[in-house]
Amino acid sequence: MMWLSMTLALVGPSQAALRFGCSTLSIQRLDPLVEPGRLPSSHVHQIVGGNAFNVSDFSNYWTAVLFFKHTNGTYKRVPIMQNSALPNGINGGMTIYYTQQDFFSNGNQKITAFKPISETGFRMTVGSPTTNNLNDAKGHVGIRFVCLTDKNTRFPELPDFPTKPCKGGIMTVQHFPSCWDDKNLDSPDHHSHMYNTAKEAFSPAGPCPASHPVRMPQVAYETLWDTTQFNNMWPKDGSNPFVLSYGVNKGYGTHADYVFGWKGDSLQKAMDSSCMFNACENGRPLKSQNVQAMNKCAVKNMVNEDLDSWLKVLPGQAM
Ligand SMILES: *[C@@H]1O[C@H](CO)[C@@H](O)[C@H](O)[C@H]1NC(C)=O
Ligand SMILES: *[C@@H]1O[C@H](CO)[C@@H](O)[C@H](O)[C@H]1NC(C)=O
Numbered sequence: 001m002m003w004l005s006m007t008l009a010l011v012g013p014s015q016a017a018l019r020f021g022c023s024t025l026s027i028q029r030l031d032p033l034v035e036p037g038r039l040p041s042s043h044v045h046q047i048v049g050g051n052a053f054n055v056s057d058f059s060n061y062w063t064a065v066l067f068f069k070h071t072n073g074t075y076k077r078v079p080i081m082q083n084s085a086l087p088n089g090i091n092g093g094m095t096i097y098y099t100q101q102d103f104f105s106n107g108n109q110k111i112t113a114f115k116p117i118s119e120t121g122f123r124m125t126v127g128s129p130t131t132n133n134l135n136d137a138k139g140h141v142g143i144r145f146v147c148l149t150d151k152n153t154r155f156p157e158l159p160d161f162p163t164k165p166c167k168g169g170i171m172t173v174q175h176f177p178s179c180w181d182d183k184n185l186d187s188p189d190h191h192s193h194m195y196n197t198a199k200e201a202f203s204p205a206g207p208c209p210a211s212h213p214v215r216m217p218q219v220a221y222e223t224l225w226d227t228t229q230f231n232n233m234w235p236k237d238g239s240n241p242f243v244l245s246y247g248v249n250k251g252y253g254t255h256a257d258y259v260f261g262w263k264g265d266s267l268q269k270a271m272d273s274s275c276m277f278n279a280c281e282n283g284r285p286l287k288s289q290n291v292q293a294m295n296k297c298a299v300k301n302m303v304n305e306d307l308d309s310w311l312k313v314l315p316g317q318a319m
Contacts, residue, residue: 063094063174063223063256064245067314068230074310075243081169081226084151098217100271103202112214113268114260115185125190126176127255129248134159137252141200145251146171151224157200161242161251165231169224170242173201174256176219179208190257217271221256247317 066078082088083095100111114122127143137143137159144157148168162170177196184193195212198205208215227242235241243249260267307315 063172063221064254066170066172066225066227067243067245067311068227068233069241069243069249070233070310071235071241074312075314076230076310077307078230078242079226081151081224083222083224095222097202097220097222098267098270099202099220100218102204109215111217111271112180113262113265113271114216122185122260123190123258124176124186124194125255125257126174127252128191129244129246129253129255131252132250134252137250140252141198142175142177142196143252143254144173144175144200146173148224154201159252161240163238163240165234166227167231169226169228172221172223172225172251172254174221174223174254175202176256176258178205178216178218179212180214180216181212182214217267219258243314245314245316247314 065080067075068078069075080093082093100109127140131137131140131143140159144159145161146153146155146157147162147164147166148171149166150168153168153171157173175196175198177191177194177198179195179197181193181195187193193212194216195209196205197208198218202218202220205218230241233241240249242251244251244254246253248254
């Protein structure tokens with residue numbers, strides 16, 4: 001992870017937007033949120049964030065990974081590439097955002113940071129493997145895909161995987177809900193303690209409802225999948241060749257998990273400052289880790305299975 005630590009509390013209007021890269025810590029079958037204590041978990045995740053990630057430790061960002069299914073019936077994991085607008089050399093990973101209002105402006109309302117409580121802390125998921133039709137997916141603005149011409153393509157946002165090969169790869173965008181019920185750090189479905197009022201892309205969110213009155217940071221992940229090596233292997237019948245690591249071939253079945261793990265009140269202080277993106281680094285008010293240190297950070301593989309050949313079966317998924 002690119003660690004961000006607070007060195008200075010700024011006094012000023014409550015405005016801030018944070019964006020940073022997290023290199024890939026690990027790609028393996030671990031899922032502390034949905035399947036705590038289960039090793040290996042039922043499907044493969046990409047994990048970025050603090051390297052305390054373990055079967056039941058928290059403080060991370062993770063998401064299912066993508067496989068390409070060849071017409072010959074075998075699967076190959078799609079490599080992850082680094083985003084643009086981040087320091088060069090990051091090993092795969094995701095781009096993590098904590099914004100207030102939208103991509104271009106930091107708004108001017110109080111943003112309450114997630115709460116740490118005892119060893120664990122606030123957590124949530126966005127998206128659900130049970131989303132099974134395009135209409136529901138269209139209503140689920142938190143989960144979108146972009147067919148990349150190059151790494152800077154951002155529109156249009158699609159509710160499902162692109163239907164044609166994309167010259168520059170595919171980007172997954174996962175926006176978490178940001179209105180909190182002011183009570184629960186988690187809920188049995190990992191969703192109900194939160195409510196989404198955001199619209200598509202990074203546009204300003206609507207007001208939080210009375211049931212979920214507290215506005216929290218807008219957390220979003222971007223993951224760039226390098227699908228280019230598969231562009232000449234697309235099925236001739238035009239069917240979608242991509243499969244999420246839990247065996248679903250609808251993009252909108254994807255989900256992402258978030259566990260809050262910032263030290264002390266550093267996220268609150270960042271949200272109370274007025275910086276935008278890179279201007280928040282170099283001690284104003286956050287410190288960031290350099291790319292070499294970030295890439296060194298890795299989690300021991302606890303599952304040890306082949307994820308990189310052409311595979312007959314998705315890891316953990318019975319035939
Ligand atoms: C992960 O957790 C297990 C069980 O709690 C523990 O035995 C193991 O040492 C931990 N591994 C790391 C790398 O921290
Ligand atoms: C399937 O196709 C890939 C890509 O051409 C190839 O590497 C792999 O060996 C094939 N597998 C089988 C079982 O034919």
